[in-house]
Amino acid sequence: MGRPPCCDKVGVKKGPWTPEEDIILVSYIQENGPGNWRAVPINTGLMRCSKSCRLRWTNYLRPGIRRGNFTTHEEGIIVHLQSLLGNRWAAIASYLPQRTDNDIKNYWNTHLKKKLKKQQAMGAIFAPPPPPPSSSAETAANLPGAVHLDNHHHRRRAATRRSPSRRRSPCAARHSPTSPPTAPRRPTPPAWTTYPGSSTV
DNA sequence: AACCTAACCAACCGCCGGCGT
DNA sequence: GACGCCGGCGGTTGGTTAGGT
Numbered sequence: 300m301g302r303p304p305c306c307d308k309v310g311v312k313k314g315p316w317t318p319e320e321d322i323i324l325v326s327y328i329q330e331n332g333p334g335n336w337r338a339v340p341i342n343t344g345l346m347r348c349s350k351s352c353r354l355r356w357t358n359y360l361r362p363g364i365r366r367g368n369f370t371t372h373e374e375g376i377i378v379h380l381q382s383l384l385g386n387r388w389a390a391i392a393s394y395l396p397q398r399t400d401n402d403i404k405n406y407w408n409t410h411l412k413k414k415l416k417k418q419q420a421m422g423a424i425f426a427p428p429p430p431p432p433s434s435s436a437e438t439a440a441n442l443p444g445a446v447h448l449d450n451h452h453h454r455r456r457a458a459t460r461r462s463p464s465r466r467r468s469p470c471a472a473r474h475s476p477t478s479p480p481t482a483p484r485r486p487t488p489p490a491w492t493t494y495p496g497s498s499t500v
Numbered sequence: 501a502a503c504c505t506a507a508c509c510a511a512c513c514g515c516c517g518g519c520g521t
Numbered sequence: 522g523a524c525g526c527c528g529g530c531g532g533t534t535g536g537t538t539a540g541g542t
Contacts, residue, residue, distance in 0.1 A: 405509055
């Protein structure tokens with residue numbers, strides 16, 4: 300429908316977030332709470348689009364997030380839920396409150412997919428998958444932190460695939476030349492992610 | 501020591517549904 | 522009822538790092 304982009308692409312900064320930006324974002328959300336993302340870049344002066352702010356918050360800055368080192372238990376849950384729900388990462392993430400959908404998605408794509416492939420290749424000789432529950436949906440609902448899988452979140456995206464030729468436009472080079480090239484890949488989550496009142500992880 | 505390749509992961513993009521007007 | 526905006530989701534990219542040769 301020719302909808303305009305979520306944000307004016309001109310003057311919007313892209314690429315990795317700097318610690319300074321993180322601080323600004325976190326302190327704003329501490330004061331105002333998450334939500335109304337549109338207002339965030341306006342009120343904070345961050346040269347980021349609202350989506351970018353939300354993503355940064357939910358995937359990285361949000362308190363209570365655990366990163367890396369998925370336990371075998373978590374792996375099991377993810378594998379099981381993926382078989383039940385498919386690639387509904389947000390739904391899967393709702394069963395693992397300490398993990399983000401992005402993290403789970405990445406972990407699935409980089410680790411679990413291969414692992415399962417390998418296991419399948421080995422046949423059923425070793426360790427068959429965890430004993431199947433009586434009812435898949437039931438099990439999912441019984442998992443800790445389960446969120447009801449109402450249709451609300453069952454988005455129909457099957458027919459929405461982009462054309463396979465989609466390519467990032469040249470101007471969309473993510474890492475702006477001004478970004479510090481030596482920025483650590485996985486900077487330690489800043490101390491400010493621990494909030495008064497929020498249990499430390 | 502230098503180069504090459506594979507793996508990892510943060511972040512971007514486009515689309516959809518819900519909600520307000 | 523129609524339209525437009527916003528938030529959220531899933532797929533994908535590409536820079537960085539680690540491991541191998």
